[in-house]
Amino acid sequence: MEAADESRVLVIYTGGTIGMLVGQQGYVPEPYFLTETLRSQSRFHDPLQDSLFSHSGTVQRFRNWSRAGGRSESPQRNSGSATPMSDHLLPTLCVRSTRPIGHSSGLVPDSPLSKEHPRCTMVSENVYEAHLPSLVTPRSKTPGSSVSKSIRYAILEWNPLLDSSNMDMSDWIRIATEIELNYKTFDAFVILHGTDTMSYTSSALSFLLEDLGKTVIITGAQIPLSQLRNDATDNLMGALSIAGHYIIPECCLYFNHTLFRGNRVTKVSSNELNAFDSPNFVPLVKVGIDIVVNWNNVIRQTGMRRFKSHKHLSPYVATLRLFPGITGATISAFCAEPTRGVVLETFGAGNAPQRKDVIDALKKACDRGIIIVAISQCMKGAVSDAYETGRTLMQSGAVPGIDMTPECALSKLAYLLAKPELSLKEVRELMGIPLRGELTRSSSIAPSASRVTLDQNMENIQGVLSKFVQLSARPLNSAPRIPHINILSETGEPDPRQTAAPWSWTAAEAASTEAVLYPFLVHLAASKNDIEALKSCLGAAGAVESTLGPPATETPKYGLIAGGIVNCLESASGRSPLHVASLNGSTESARLLLQSGALVHLRDTLGHTALYYAARQQHESIVDALIQAGATLGGADRKFAQFLYSEAEGSPDVVALWKKCGV
Structure with missing residues (x-):
């Protein structure tokens, strides 16, 4: 069962410099070297992270480890070795491929994994399945979040491993097909690839992966992991961290602490670590001390369609x-x-x-x-x-x-x-x-910068606060608890109880104030199924966000800037407006949110998706809408859904609803 504080990532290792060793004729690929190396480094694999003795980057755990005499693992997390595989049975993840996996794919006989690697079975024509040993990273927090999460991942290694100069269109289709085969099982995908044709592959995958709702990141290295000084460690860790902690539903390319849109990049250097650039489009993520996501430019899926991979390309x-x-x-x-x-x-x-x-x-x-x-x-x-x-x-x-x-x-x-x-x-x-x-x-291409004046911002804030008071005054079932604000009366006039003198506002301050208020309004409107209020929030919030950052490439319905207010999370529960609408049976609100770019795979702090809540509350119309948009049960959903399914044996309608969700 998948833990609520754990995300699953499938690493598809196609080949490339990142996993090569030095041979007689230069760098050459070596089967399973990459997997074994990652398993031996505690930054990439921490099997004792839930143990009392695993310090996992915290003071208390390190002191527990130290008092125990350091019996469990080396305190040098970044350089120490993890516990050998023979000492701990690695949990497995079910992985599907278009080619045989395991013994059938010809593992090297002396590999430690060759004896323990499970045999695969053919589940249908050209589809093979095996339970691969999984690795798990130490827990870490995303900026602004109070919840730490580990990333559990399995490595699907191609045989033979390909130099990227040998990649062709059939290999692009193979990657897209393997993502489709494992789409329901994993939360995100990382593709390890050679750098020479990486930008071709990332561009092709962006089109082959139709109606994508999960993160896909392609990365590699200029210097292999086998070398003491390399860029492979940072590139792979950065790609894993972004894939495991964020839902950026695009095919992206990660290199040198930067995440680019995959179809906007080109290779610009063969001898520098910043080998890729995106000349005409800003990066989606910059990784430094913090991970800064440019949400305004992240594309959102606004169509009510399930993910699928296109499996044909014209070679002519x-x-x-x-x-x-x-x-x-x-x-x-x-x-x-x-x-x-x-x-x-x-x-x-x-x-x-x-x-x-x-x-x-x-x-x-x-x-x-x-x-x-x-x-x-x-x-x-x-x-x-x-x-x-x-x-x-x-x-x-x-x-x-x-x-x-x-x-x-x-x-x-x-x-x-x-x-x-x-x-x-x-x-x-x-x-x-x-x-x-x-x-x-x-x-x-040459946009004119439209500026919102201070008077316009102040007028907008008056309207926002009026709407806030109106919504707060209505009966509230299970929406987030929001403190009542006594700034304006319900007519929009200044409240006489306010005695503080007004202060001078800049346009940026006014816009920032609106941006703070809109998340509360969206959650309230979604819980009450107030469509007009929700439309107003989504449309106006887009205008506010456009003054706070670069313009979005795609502008979904009602002017919402992609990646913005429609997916704002309530701080305590981590629930999005779609979670709230699903809990309260707000069908029209759920559909509007989906059409405005709401992410169906977001999980709250308990590890639950909107689909789980809609099914648990037996809101069948919302379940249908979510499934149409590509939702699947993930995270902690699976074990709770299985329990509720077994408890509902005497209720045919409830059983049918959980079956519809994939239980």
Whole structure:
């Protein structure tokens, strides 16, 4: 059973520098070296963390360990070895794969894991299952949280391990399929990968993983874990920590203390530790003393659809880089059958040579149905028709790729061309529309900074407080307890009981005050199923957040900034507005929250999801909405749901409801 203070992460180890050893011809991969190394380091595996003698980073536990004579483990957590596997039976996690796991995959005979690794079974065609030994990190807290959590993870190691230069489209599809096979079992996924083609894989996965609701992070290293001085430790620990503590439902790339959107990155250095950059989009997370998440730019799933992986990519796509003197004959040969799509790397802001043979070759290719997507050779900036040479290129039939990276444009084109339901016209249109935040909308490439004046902020606060008082005055069942505020009367007029003199406000202070009040309002509105109040909060809160941080790439319904107020947590219980709506049977509020980007996989401090509460309270309509949006039971849900299911044997409706939830 999964503990409430534990998150599950599946590490898919495809290969790459991170797990290599030095051989006669340079760095070479070694099966199970990575797993064994992580198991031997207590920062990555702390089997005694629940023991009295495990200090787990706290003063009291260290003193208990010290008084016992240091019998259990080395006090040097970062360099000491964990207890050998033979001394402690490692809990296992059920893992599925498209290839055989364990003995069938040919483990090295002298590996300590080869004797203990369970055999896999084929559960269906091309689907294998095995219970892999799991590792568990020491408990840690996320900034701003009072709850510590450990991360339990299993490592699904590919055989053979691949150098990333050997990766192709079938391997991208394999990773996406393995995430889909394990989606219900794990809370997040970390993919270990070589750096050479990492940005291609992260871009492709962002499209293959449709309606993603959980965190997927791809990472690797410039220097392998086997070397004394390396970046593998920080990269893997950073990826694990973010995946285990935060729900960022995107395919991301983590490197050098920074989490990027996966389809916005490109490799910029082969000999520096900051090997990746996101030229046209800010990072999602910066890891320093604190982990700072840029929630305003995190994409939220606002459609009522379950996660699935797309399993087809068109191989008939290619990239052509323009150069001075390129001829029409070269372009014609490049665009010959069976090519269906071309990413054209143009000069500057989308410019191309104006020679007749070049323009004619491009126009003929477009007329034959080949989709040509124009992007810039420059790392920063976007293509446009600001110059005559760029306008002529667009008039020939090329599609502007705005500010997509070459890796992203290629994978997106392969993804769209593999969808038989899309016409060529639709593919052309979709190439210029952000599907996963991969490009900047044309209208917002050079956004004008709209500032909210102080008077407007003060007027907004008056309205917020009025709404707060109105909601607080109504009967409240099981919503969070919020202290009554006597600042304004219900009519919005100043309360005569207030004797304090007014003070001067800045626009930032006013906006910050609104941001503090909105979470309370959202929870109250969700508990009472007050749709109008909820719409008002979600719409206005988006405007407030836009003044406090960079604009979001995606703006869901009612103007809510992605990752904001819709997922605010009550401090004591850790419940989101969706939890509150599910507990109180507020069906309309639950649907509105889901359409505004509420995360269905969030767990409160007890380890419960909104789906568990909706089923426990027998709110079937909310259960249906949550399942439609991709919700599954997780964390502490499973054992409690199993108990309630067994207790409800005499109630067919209750049994059917828990079965619907997957019990």
